[in-house]
Amino acid sequence: MSISFAFVGAHADEPFFKKTLDTVAETSPGIVLVGESVDVDVDEPSITIRWSIGACGEDSMLPGIQNLVQFDSDHVLDVHEARLYPFDTYMLSSTIRAANADNQTVPIRKIATIDVTSSFDVITTDLESYSNPENGTQEQASRDIDMHVRRPNEARLFTLLLFAVSWVLTHVTIGHVLLARRVSSLRSLLPHLISSGAILIAIPQLRASMPDAPGFDGVLIGERLSPGFGS
Known part of the structure; x- marks a missing residue:
């Protein structure tokens, strides 16, 4: 009986990012960054995110960009609330910009990450923004992300x-x-x-x-x- 219960609901849940990708494909096709892994290290302190690059819509399938392309980004974590364990919470704000081989900006339509890790709950919100390059050229499209990290109840x-x-x-x-x-x-x-x-x-x-x-x-x-x- 225990073994049979292991197969109950095996196909009930749809992929975590499916709804997000479907929404982008219907409303504003483009590049999507999916954070498939979020590693929160309070001792370091840092947050490491493994991103997968996805493209929704035929016009966004650029040469050299595929769904399996991945990269890691490291972010410094402010741990001034670490002493409040287990009610410690952390905030991370960052800006991400995508560019092609010609250094031309590629619009990012959506940034999403997993919301549950082994030790933390992660709430991620994103917003379209513009960044100012150091050489003083024209503003370039980017995307801001805010991550709220807390321990599960x-x-x-x-x-x-x-x-x-x-x-x-x-x-x-x-x-x-x-x-x-x-x-x-x-x-x-x-x-x-x-x-x-x-x-x-x-x-x-x-x-x-x-x-x-x-x-x-x-x-x-x-x-x-x-x-x-x-x-």
């Missing part, structure tokens, strides 16, 4: 649950210390020592189990978990 909930469990274990350890002060024999003290030692080992493992867990330095949730290590 499921990841936030899971992190908060682990955070709550760590605090409970911290208070359990404090309780062991208070109870151990009232016993006199080593045999009665041994269970408190074993339990406290196991909790001190478990708390860092819980911290490391948080999705895409950052380091302890400069992270509010890491600072709040620190009492568990000192108990």
Whole structure:
């Protein structure tokens, strides 16, 4: 029964970018950039996007441009909100311009990226714009993109649950210390020592189990978990 469920809905969902490409082909055929991969690296910090170049409409099928042509673009990420994990959000704004072999501007009609990665949700909006070249020539058509990157609600909930469990274990350890002060024999003290030692080992493992867990330095949730290590 489990194996049979694996095939249910296998063909129910249409390709992610199909609706976007169909809309461009019907309204304003031209070059489309599809971000098939979005790699968010907070430690770097950077966002790497793997773009695929698509052309919608017969007039836009330029020589040398095919649907399988890909390139990567790296963007510096502002991480001043990284310490708010898991409620950290990031914004990225960039401008992309396409040109042919003769350095003539090729209009980009649409820019779209995937909206879900392994650790983040990505919301991308694009807008037609014009860029000013450094040599002072005529303005050239380009396209602006704004990316809003946030952690999924499921990841936030899971992190908060682990955070709550760590605090409970911290208070359990404090309780062991208070109870151990009232016993006199080593045999009665041994269970408190074993339990406290196991909790001190478990708390860092819980911290490391948080999705895409950052380091302890400069992270509010890491600072709040620190009492568990000192108990």
